[in-house]
Structures are given as C-alpha cells and as structure tokens.
Amino acid sequence: MKHSNDIQLQKSSEVIQLQKSQVSAASIVAAKAFEDDPILAYIISDDREFRLQSLTWLMSKAIAYSTQYNHVYTTQDLDGIAAWLPPEKVSSSLLQLLKMAWSLQLYALPTKIRWSRLGRCLKLLLAIDQAHQQDMGDRPHWYLNVMVVNPAAQGRGVGSQLLQPILQRASNEGIVCYLVTFVEPAVRFYQKNGFEIVQAQKIAPDAPPFWTLKRNP
Incomplete structure (x- = not known):
C-alpha cells in the first residue's frame, strides 16, 4: 500500500497541460531558470535584475504564444515547462515568421534589452x-519553443518527463523533433533523450555558442 506522501509526490510530478491562467507564473519559473545562460547575458544585459525582468517578459510571450496550440506541458507544482509548436505551425516562410514575430510582440524588443x-x-x-532553415527546410517537424526546469526541481527527471508526450507522439507519427539550445549541459540532456547535434555556431568570436539538435522518429 502506498503512503499518502508517495501518492501526493506522484500526483505533483504528473505531466499535465499548462493552462492559460498559469502563463504568468510559468514565465517567472522560466526566467529564473534562464537568467544565468551566458548567451542571454550577452544579448540582453550584464545587469542581472534587468536581465531577469526582460526574460520574464520574453518567456511570457513565448509561452502564451505556444498555449494556443495546446502542447505546453508542466506539472502540478510548475516544476518545469515544455512548450511545443506542432508541424503545421512551424514554417520558414517570411509571412509565417512575420506573423509569429507580431504575435510574440517582438516589435517591443528594443525596450526590453x-x-x-x-x-x-x-x-x-x-x-x-x-x-533552422538549413537544418529542416520544408520537412514537417515538432519545434521545442521553450524547455525549462525549475532550478529547485532539477536532477529529478522532470525534464525528460515533460518531453515524453510529444517525443512519443512524434515517434508514432514518424515526425522529427527539433530545437535550439544555448548551454552545453542542455545539449547532453537532449542527447540522452535521443537528439543529435546538427550544428554548433557562434554569432561572433566573443559570443557564447548555440546548438541546433534534432530527434529522428
């Protein structure tokens, strides 16, 4: 017989859909997790408080944008967030990119960095x-728009759990999964979950690198 604490822990770690009412709280979790990423310091500000405020805004827009497609996963305690864009909503066409930029309110970016x-x-x-265009072209794929684990919940397998709904679906449907990440430990995490590196780049000699990865079905 399971103890009540075991049942509660299992329930709190269960993967569920993020609700629109949770976007604000989820953006705070995501911003805290990303605030020390070197490339975000490089492109936003060295000022930690300013960077956290900017990241909270950016994460709220990215997560809110993803919720309209109903593929944003979390846990009861918001231990992490995995926000996916489905294949039919991922495109490299200029019109689609402009629509996405408008929805994300990127026109306000100059006031946030x-x-x-x-x-x-x-x-x-x-x-x-x-x-992204070089790696995937017109090939249908799931795009991991946001993936973050609350620092207080790291090391418990939360990230892998949050990926499973779409990784399993993509495998069943024969569709590639694709993402971009900015930190090397994250690269190793994704490799453990079946992804392989496609590219590693720097935008300048003094800039931290970024990696693109894909997971074949």
Missing part, C-alpha cells in the same frame, strides 16, 4: 532562423 545589445540580439535571431 540594452540598446547597445540590440544588434547582437537581432544577429542571434537571424542566425537561429538561418540554421
């Missing part, structure tokens, strides 16, 4: 988009 870093930010966005 240091002016001196705006060029770096735009250069990174362009490099990621070009790599």
Whole structure:
C-alpha cells in the first residue's frame, strides 16, 4: 500500500497541460531558470535584475504564444515547462515568421534589452532562423519553443518527463523533433533523450555558442 506522501509526490510530478491562467507564473519559473545562460547575458544585459525582468517578459510571450496550440506541458507544482509548436505551425516562410514575430510582440524588443545589445540580439535571431532553415527546410517537424526546469526541481527527471508526450507522439507519427539550445549541459540532456547535434555556431568570436539538435522518429 502506498503512503499518502508517495501518492501526493506522484500526483505533483504528473505531466499535465499548462493552462492559460498559469502563463504568468510559468514565465517567472522560466526566467529564473534562464537568467544565468551566458548567451542571454550577452544579448540582453550584464545587469542581472534587468536581465531577469526582460526574460520574464520574453518567456511570457513565448509561452502564451505556444498555449494556443495546446502542447505546453508542466506539472502540478510548475516544476518545469515544455512548450511545443506542432508541424503545421512551424514554417520558414517570411509571412509565417512575420506573423509569429507580431504575435510574440517582438516589435517591443528594443525596450526590453540594452540598446547597445540590440544588434547582437537581432544577429542571434537571424542566425537561429538561418540554421533552422538549413537544418529542416520544408520537412514537417515538432519545434521545442521553450524547455525549462525549475532550478529547485532539477536532477529529478522532470525534464525528460515533460518531453515524453510529444517525443512519443512524434515517434508514432514518424515526425522529427527539433530545437535550439544555448548551454552545453542542455545539449547532453537532449542527447540522452535521443537528439543529435546538427550544428554548433557562434554569432561572433566573443559570443557564447548555440546548438541546433534534432530527434529522428
């Protein structure tokens, strides 16, 4: 017989859909997890408080955008967030990219980062988009828009659990999964979950790298 504490722990770690009412809380969790990523410091600001505020805004837009497609996963305690874009909503066409940029309110980006870093930010966005087109072209694929684990919940397998709904679906449907990440430990995490590195790039000699990865079905 399971003890009540075991049942409660199992329930709290169960993968569920993120609700729109949780976007604000989820964006805070995501921003805290990403605030020390070196490339985000490079493109936003060295000021930790300013960077956290900017990241909270960016994460709220990215997560809210993803919720409209009903593939954003979390746990009861918001231990992490995995936000996917489905194949029919992932496109490298200019019109689709402009629509996404408008929905994400990227026109407000200059007010959310240091002016001196705006060029770096735009250069990174362009490099990621070009790599995406090179890697996937018109091939249908699931795109991992946001993947984060609350620092307090890391090391418990939460990240792998959150990936499973779409990894399993993609395997069943024969569709590739694709993502971009900015930290090397995350690369190793994704490799353990069946992804392989496609590209590793830097936007400048002094910039931290980013990696693109895909998982074949």
